[in-house]
Amino acid sequence: MKHSSNSSNEAGSVRFLPDGVDVPLVIEESLLSHALRGGVPLLSPCGGESRCGKCRVLVDGETRGGGDPGVLTRAEIAAGIRLACRCFPSPENVSVTILPESRPARLAAYLDGKDLAGDEPFLPLSRTASGGNPLGVALDLGTSTLAGALVDLSNGTVLSRATADNPQMACGEDLISRVVFAEETPGGFDLLRGRLLSGADDLVRRLLETSPVPGEVTDVVAAGNTVLSHFLYGISPSPIRRPPYRPVRKEYPPVTGETLGSGPATARAQWRIFPSLGGFVGGDVVAGILASGMHRQEEVSLLFDVGTNGEVVLGNRDWRIACSSSAGPAFEGGEVGCGMRAYPGAIESVRIDPETAAVEWTVIGRGRPGGLCGSGILDLCAELFRAGIVDRAGRFTPGAGAGRRSTERGDGFIVVPREMSATGRDVAFCEPDLKSVLRTKAALCAAAEALLRAVGLPREAVAHVYVAGGFGNFLDLRSALTIGLFPPIPLSRFAPLGNASLAGALGALRNRRRWKEALSLASGTLYHDLSSDPGFMELYQRALFLPHTDEESYRFVLEGEVSR
Amino acid sequence: MSVVLPIPVFPGRILAVTLPAGPGGTPVTVGGQNALPLLPEGEHPNAPAVGMEVRTGPQELPPALSGAIGPFAGDPAGMARKCAGDWGARFLFLSLAGCHPDAGGQSVSEGAAVVREVLSATPAPVIVGGCGDEEVDARLFPAVAEAAHRPVFLSYAEEKNYRLVAGAALAYGHGVVSWSPIDINMAKQMNLLLADLGFPPDRVVIDPLTGGLGYGMEYTYSIVERIRLAGLSGDAALARPVLCHLGDAWKAREATDASEASWGDVVARGQRWEETTGLACLAAGADLLVCRHPASVARLSGAAWR
Amino acid sequence: MALTALDIYKLLPKTNCGECGQPTCLAFAMQLASGKASIDLCPPASVEAKEKLSAAAAPPLPKVTVGTGEREVVLGDETVLFRHEKTFYHPTAIAVSASDDLPDAGFASRLAAIRRLSFERVGQRISVDLVALRCGSGDADRYARAAAAALDATGLPLVLLAPAGPLAAAVRAVAPSRPLLAPPPEDLVPGAKLAAENTLPLRVRARGIDGLSVALSAARAAGAASLVVDPSPVTPREAVDFATNLRRLAILSRNRDLAYPSAFDLGGFPDPFLAAALLVPKYGSLLVLDSADPAELLPLLTLRQNLFTDPQRPIQVEPGVYPIGAPNESSPVLVTTNFSLTYFTVRGDAEAAKVPAHLLISDCEGMSVLTAWAAGRFTGESISKMLAECGIERTVTHRTLVLPGMVARLSGRIEELSGWRVLVGPQESSALPSYLRRLPPGAFLPVHG
Structure with a gap:
């Protein structure tokens, strides 16, 4: 993308509908850049890199580009649909309608997290002398979602909870895309940092608005992955994406909101940011360990954080080892054509009748389904496999079953026909989607196997498996094991944690001993870099199969437990 | 006092697989062992078997091969008789390369006719290989399966086409070669996919893709060794005979280039290149070797002890 | 069995003090388990831990070196039976023979031919490593002169295949070049004494593993310490069997009395090329060949180059x-x-x-x-x-x-x-x-x- 300063005086503007926002027209900027500039919400999971094909807009007026034949059908191009990241305005006024599926919606879920470390006495971090009632904020800074909880620091009561999209999403869905954006876009780092800070500030303001008790925020405890923690702290995350993938810093000494540059709601508060373990295992995982209580047990546990990235921790009270699985965001709805996040309108569970291939589904909220969220995708894959519609290699079996259609994106299974969908298009799950899910699940499962192998422990030695992440609250564990998302460990050993990162941050906010524990967890947990683990690719290839190449172990685990 | 040797005892046993012969011919049975190759320990009911490739279509032969098999170019039946009759090949690998569009594009029915001709020319067991073009092979394998009037093996079934190849083989009672690109997990996955189709396990041999000496041999070596160790250790899906096709040995410049005088005689060198590739495969655990030079048949058969 | 990282971790102080340079004790244990660190780096470790871990870390197959400087050849020092388990570290050394009873001109051209057995492949030089000097003349002086000439002409380390008398003469001539002494079985004891006096490596040859067991005791009794063993097989099949079981005795049984690199003199073997091609993958540490034909040596050296690479490197395609x-x-x-x-x-x-x-x-x-x-x-x-x-x-x-x-x-x-x-x-x-x-x-x- 080229940037120039002298072309911004061209006449005209880009009008974004349905919001009705006018943005001054810059002929060399893509429509996506215009949307970003004007603060118009537009999904762009890949950060404007033309990869995801999700920033679909309907243009009215002269434009150039964005009619990519690899992504859009001829009919769509003819109807005026373009990819905003590849489409540039002409000097005339242009009107751009953001299609429903390209608009981020308000988030419903992703709030609750369990704290299994038990009830602790209320022992707040600090008592700042302030006029009003002292309040504390626990923040979970996720790659796609920000979540927060407001706590009355006089008694430890949780006053309100809220979530919001991470406004950085427009600059890239995955972390690497954002680091690249910060590196390659002039002013990119400041833009990303500003978006994170303002997103957090908006969230805190909402927490205060909905709180039954007024007061002043004196303490903020934030848990985020390493890249976001770097952005928040104002340091460049660039080194994280290059060998040896080390962050600039792993600890973030407490600072005031004013120093940090946070919004007015937390300007006078003391900010504590959870320490990171490594470039791709951050404070959110440390908070997750804290909430799981695995660091207090003699028995060995596995902790999975299934979010936009997937992190895995193995260990007990003496030792812990953690890694990032580089699993893609398939279970956050990314990289899957019909995928979406857990908004209203997303299919969250799926059953397929193996005889008739008839599909039953449940949708978050009311209304017509527009796509599938993580738990729905997981269910769908497991059901397609159980029904014999998909083989072990993740290919559709030829001619098997109704509901099959050849689509632009290859052979597909129609989950929701267009006449019943919210978008007027088929909700179709195609072979590339299957492959994407297969890769994600293989990366996650192989990451856990790699940790076990690194320390030389058999998987039978794992007494507990904790599944954290918003998705963890809703996933069907039997579906998960049916496709081999996790190593073959008996279902009875699994415990969902939900948003453990927020739960951990909340725990630390309410008890200063927990905060100290978090600091010591960071130095006592080893970061294992899978990219330099020579055995990882092989474990990955082993897991790239349904449920797994080691199918005997899965059969054993699933026998009796999953028989439909 | 004699030294006590730590000879490993394996719980598994490689499945015995038979390449069927025609009337009057000798079938080739491989597998059945419960120990590592080339060693006097354990049971080795069957020795590795060495076969030869018979190829259709035009081919440019390197110096070491042109003298030996050049006279049989364009005469697959004659070549087959020679291989099985005079050169000691225990089975034939009939490669229908001539059906590839880039190799003159014999029609599918012509390819099937060659199969019938070769099967009539000799009673030796036959493995029929496709031409390597996905679309042509999709028509070729069913045609070959139907045309073959006695059981053969079809080579090969891979993740992309296994339903088609295995389906054709099942319908007419043939076996298949299960192919994967130098990856033990993919080798196992292929066999599990075949098992899901109900394909009989004793009609499957594994082709792990054989890199030629100097050009990927080491990967093949370790994959074959690992497949064998896994099979002997009880992984049933990998307890199958392994086939190594030594054809890639002839893609090495060292096997074919006459211009380098310091490398020695190109005819002797080419032959040694194939032989060395084959010996490494035997050391790793291969049960079936396919070679292109007649001299390799005798040399490798001599090394292939029971 | 090798200790796992967790087994080792349990022996460590578990303080995450960082003195070893690793962030945690577990990280250090993983380094120890993969042989990338030594317990000496952990000062607070208990005596018991140090003893256990240094015993476990000692190479099961000792290292023997022949030659000096850049041309030094390392034999043995392997840790696994199968290359995929980790890697094979020290490539099978290949020696090509020359006999001292050749006429001078013939001897010189033979040495020149051996020197030429060196090839450039994929950016690496692959060469014959040693000259094996056979004593055909029986004449000590002639043999010693031939040894000096071979060293001079090729710069390669020598394997001295000779009876005690000529062997002693050759040692006087070329001892600083650290040749491998290879006396016939009947001259084992004088050969071993010669090796002990000059601290040179010795090849012990005897019939079979049982025979070696006896001969090795004699060699050690005579003071020889740096040993390689030739179980003198008569067929390629027997060679593979002996080499395999010698390696297993070292790695599986940790039998210190028989844990030595193997050496095979394939001169006079029924099919030396076949035996060599099988012994490269199957545990031969040193092979003596009579052939100097590049059409045979190039494939053998290429096979060795292939198999003695790190198998954990991802499989790559040539760009x-x-x-x-x-x-x-x-x-x-x-x-x-x-x-x-x-x-x-x-x-x-x-x-x-x-x-x-x-x-x-x-x-x-x-x-x-x-x-x-x-x-x-x-x-x-x-x-x-x-x-x-x-x-x-x-x-x-x-x-x-x-x-x-x-x-x-x-x-x-x-x-x-x-x-x-x-x-x-x-x-x-x-x-x-x-x-x-x-x-x-x-x-x-x-x-x-």
């Missing part, structure tokens, strides 16, 4: 331009990385498209597309460099590149740096056939000016 079908100057140009599975997949899918094309394989150290991109190895810069340097600009008349959809983000940079136009290909290689067939014919028109 370069690969034709799909029969492409011409207006065929599409695709690019991907040199991870072998990536290559095989893309190649297969591109072939299925039936559209002839040029496939550029970029050197990404065997990483897949996304991994290589994330690691900064598959970048606008690296692809532009490849476009300029691989010769494709002479092969095709157009300047249009099809980029993997997963790294569409690189397109701008490539267009800027290379002047090529970039078409963003599909995310999944499996969509290549339909993608390539749908590409408009005008996409690859020649560039003008």
Whole structure:
């Protein structure tokens, strides 16, 4: 993308509908850049890199580009649909309608997290002398979602909870895309940092608005992955994406909101940011360990954080080892054509009748389904496999079953026909989607196997498996094991944690001993870099199969437990 | 006092697989062992078997091969008789390369006719290989399966086409070669996919893709060794005979280039290149070797002890 | 059995003090388990832990060196039975023989022939490592002169295959070059004494493993310490059996009395080439061959070069331009990385498209597309460099590149740096056939000016 300063005086503007926002027209900027500039919400999971094909807009007026034949059908191009990241305005006024599926919606879920470390006495971090009632904020800074909880620091009561999209999403869905954006876009780092800070500030303001008790925020405890923690702290995350993938810093000494540059709601508060373990295992995982209580047990546990990235921790009270699985965001709805996040309108569970291939589904909220969220995708894959519609290699079996259609994106299974969908298009799950899910699940499962192998422990030695992440609250564990998302460990050993990162941050906010524990967890947990683990690719290839190449172990685990 | 040797005892046993012969011919049975190759320990009911490739279509032969098999170019039946009759090949690998569009594009029915001709020319067991073009092979394998009037093996079934190849083989009672690109997990996955189709396990041999000496041999070596160790250790899906096709040995410049005088005689060198590739495969655990030079048949058969 | 990282961790102080240079005790335990660190680095470790861990860390097969300086040959010092378990460290040494009873000119030309057994392959020099000097003359002086001449002419370390008398004479002549003494079995004891006095390595030859067990005791009693063993097999099959069981005794049984590198004199063997080709993968540490024919040595040295590489390196494809079908100057140009599975997949899918094309394989150290991109190895810069340097600009008349959809983000940079136009290909290689067939014919028109 080229940037120039002298072309911004061209006449005209880009009008974004349905919001009705006018943005001054810059002929060399893509429509996506215009949307970003004007603060118009537009999904762009890949950060404007033309990869995801999700920033679909309907243009009215002269434009150039964005009619990519690899992504859009001829009919769509003819109807005026373009990819905003590849489409540039002409000097005339242009009107751009953001299609429903390209608009981020308000988030419903992703709030609750369990704290299994038990009830602790209320022992707040600090008592700042302030006029009003002292309040504390626990923040979970996720790659796609920000979540927060407001706590009355006089008694430890949780006053309100809220979530919001991470406004950085427009600059890239995955972390690497954002680091690249910060590196390659002039002013990119400041833009990303500003978006994170303002997103957090908006969230805190909402927490205060909905709180039954007024007061002043004196303490903020934030848990985020390493890249976001770097952005928040104002340091460049660039080194994280290059060998040896080390962050600039792993600890973030407490600072005031004013120093940090946070919004007015937390300007006078003391900010504590959870320490990171490594470039791709951050404070959110440390908070997750804290909430799981695995660091207090003699028995060995596995902790999975299934979010936009997937992190895995193995260990007990003496030792812990953690890694990032580089699993893609398939279970956050990314990289899957019909995928979406857990908004209203997303299919969250799926059953397929193996005889008739008839599909039953449940949708978050009311209304017509527009796509599938993580738990729905997981269910769908497991059901397609159980029904014999998909083989072990993740290919559709030829001619098997109704509901099959050849689509632009290859052979597909129609989950929701267009006449019943919210978008007027088929909700179709195609072979590339299957492959994407297969890769994600293989990366996650192989990451856990790699940790076990690194320390030389058999998987039978794992007494507990904790599944954290918003998705963890809703996933069907039997579906998960049916496709081999996790190593073959008996279902009875699994415990969902939900948003453990927020739960951990909340725990630390309410008890200063927990905060100290978090600091010591960071130095006592080893970061294992899978990219330099020579055995990882092989474990990955082993897991790239349904449920797994080691199918005997899965059969054993699933026998009796999953028989439909 | 004699030294006590730590000879490993394996719980598994490689499945015995038979390449069927025609009337009057000798079938080739491989597998059945419960120990590592080339060693006097354990049971080795069957020795590795060495076969030869018979190829259709035009081919440019390197110096070491042109003298030996050049006279049989364009005469697959004659070549087959020679291989099985005079050169000691225990089975034939009939490669229908001539059906590839880039190799003159014999029609599918012509390819099937060659199969019938070769099967009539000799009673030796036959493995029929496709031409390597996905679309042509999709028509070729069913045609070959139907045309073959006695059981053969079809080579090969891979993740992309296994339903088609295995389906054709099942319908007419043939076996298949299960192919994967130098990856033990993919080798196992292929066999599990075949098992899901109900394909009989004793009609499957594994082709792990054989890199030629100097050009990927080491990967093949370790994959074959690992497949064998896994099979002997009880992984049933990998307890199958392994086939190594030594054809890639002839893609090495060292096997074919006459211009380098310091490398020695190109005819002797080419032959040694194939032989060395084959010996490494035997050391790793291969049960079936396919070679292109007649001299390799005798040399490798001599090394292939029971 | 080798200790696991957790087994070792339990023996450590568990204080995460960091004195060893590792962030945690577990990290240090993992280093110890993989043999990358020594327990000496952990001062607070208990005496018991140190004893246990240094015993476990000692190489099961001792190291023996022959020769000095750059030409030093290392035998033994292996830790596994199968290369995929870790790696084979020290390549089978290959010695080619010369006999001292050749006429002078013949001897000199034989040495020259041995020196020429050195080849350049994929950026590495692969060569015969030693000269094995046979004593055909029985004359001590002649043998000693021949040894000096061989050393002088080739610079290679020597294996001295000679009875005690000539052996002693040769040792006087060339001892500083650290030759391997290889007396016949009947001269074992004087040979062993000679080795002990001059601290030289000794080859012990006896019939079978039982025979070696006895002979080794005698050699050790005579003071020889640096030993290699030849179980004198009579067939290739027996050679493989002996070599395998000697290696197993060292690694599985930890039998210190028999844990020595193996050496095989294949002169007079029924089929020395076959035995050599099997002993390279199957545990031969030193092979003596009478053949100096490059047509035999080049394949053997190549086999050795192949097998003594690190098997944990990802399987890579040689970077370069690969034709799909029969492409011409207006065929599409695709690019991907040199991870072998990536290559095989893309190649297969591109072939299925039936559209002839040029496939550029970029050197990404065997990483897949996304991994290589994330690691900064598959970048606008690296692809532009490849476009300029691989010769494709002479092969095709157009300047249009099809980029993997997963790294569409690189397109701008490539267009800027290379002047090529970039078409963003599909995310999944499996969509290549339909993608390539749908590409408009005008996409690859020649560039003008």
